[in-house]
Amino acid sequence: MELENFLKYGENQFLPNLSIDLVIIGYQKDDLKCLLLKVGPKWVLPGGHIKIDESVDMAVSRVLQERTSLKKPHFKFLKVFGDKHRNFKEEFKVFFKEKGIPWQEGHWLTNRFVTLAYYSLVDIENTDPKPGDFDEAAEWFSFDELPDIGLDHESIIRTARHRLKEDIQREQLTYNLLSNEFTMPELHRLHETILKEKLDRSRFQKKMLGSGLFERLPKLNKSTPGSNPYQYRLVQKN
The missing domain is CATH 1.10.10.10 (Winged helix-like DNA-binding domain superfamily/Winged helix DNA-binding domain)
Structure with a gap:
């Protein structure tokens, strides 16, 4: 099973303590939206990890393609989120229990993670959103009507919304x-x-x-x- 392999051997396949989070932004019926994934009762941003043998840009492009099915998705660096207390041990503990996976203290996913956040602008009509192994659903939500957001992802979403407003006044994208x-x-x-x-x-x-x-x-x-x-x-x- 893909999920089990990731949980078991991921620490040998990906750069340690580093993740990617993506604010994928679309526009539909005069409304700005972002793509979210359902994990348990909450919703989170699409994201992933950087393989040992790939660049950061390659990892971002790969995760974007996996989530949107776009061949050459647009993306732009947003910010590093690296609070010294940024780890989500309790959230992962609940996730393991829900999936019926034995819990292990000191599992690699419960370490502190620094995340590289990016935002991506896409044509919603050309996307085919797909949840990953962790997720139950993938849906578009208006920035003005966000659901219950997990982890620290609401802060990342708000940062991306503000940055987009700034960026379009400096460049055309x-x-x-x-x-x-x-x-x-x-x-x-x-x-x-x-x-x-x-x-x-x-x-x-x-x-x-x-x-x-x-x-x-x-x-x-x-x-x-x-x-x-x-x-x-x-x-x-x-």
């Missing part, structure tokens, strides 16, 4: 949350949702087009009555 083709009104609404403030539409569009990152497509969006805004996409680089 929100297109990762939309489909490959989108309209300027869609991009405008997305930014208003993230920033939680109104933005002047004409000034916003001028700024986006002035970035040189987007190209206008010849076809018009006919999905809504009335005005049919042009579709845009990220400029394809050779």
Whole structure:
């Protein structure tokens, strides 16, 4: 069984005392969401460990692919969470009991762990969320309506939400949350949702087009009555 092998031999396969936690962010129906996994009565962030023979970026990409099924997922470093008391012995003790696995004092997972936190922006419609061996379910939740969060993951989630708000004012990366083709009104609404403030539409569009990152497509969006805004996409680089 995969889970049993991980619990038994993981300390020989992964870098010790180091983990990865991922805030996977999506956007749907004018709502910003994050992907969470159900472990017992609580929900936690997708995460994992770094294999001895892989780089940190490779590990992040691997875990993201396992959880979202995306081939080349976007991700960005968030922060190191390394409080001196950061270990979750009692939580793992409960987990072992629920799974019917004999408890061992001093198990490698009960050590203090420093976690490297990342956030990832994805198009929800292109994802196929999958729970791991530890998890019972994988679901999207609005940042404004989070369930009961376990471990210290609510702090990581809030940090990612705040960082995204800061980052989009310095660089353009929100297109990762939309489909490959989108309209300027869609991009405008997305930014208003993230920033939680109104933005002047004409000034916003001028700024986006002035970035040189987007190209206008010849076809018009006919999905809504009335005005049919042009579709845009990220400029394809050779």
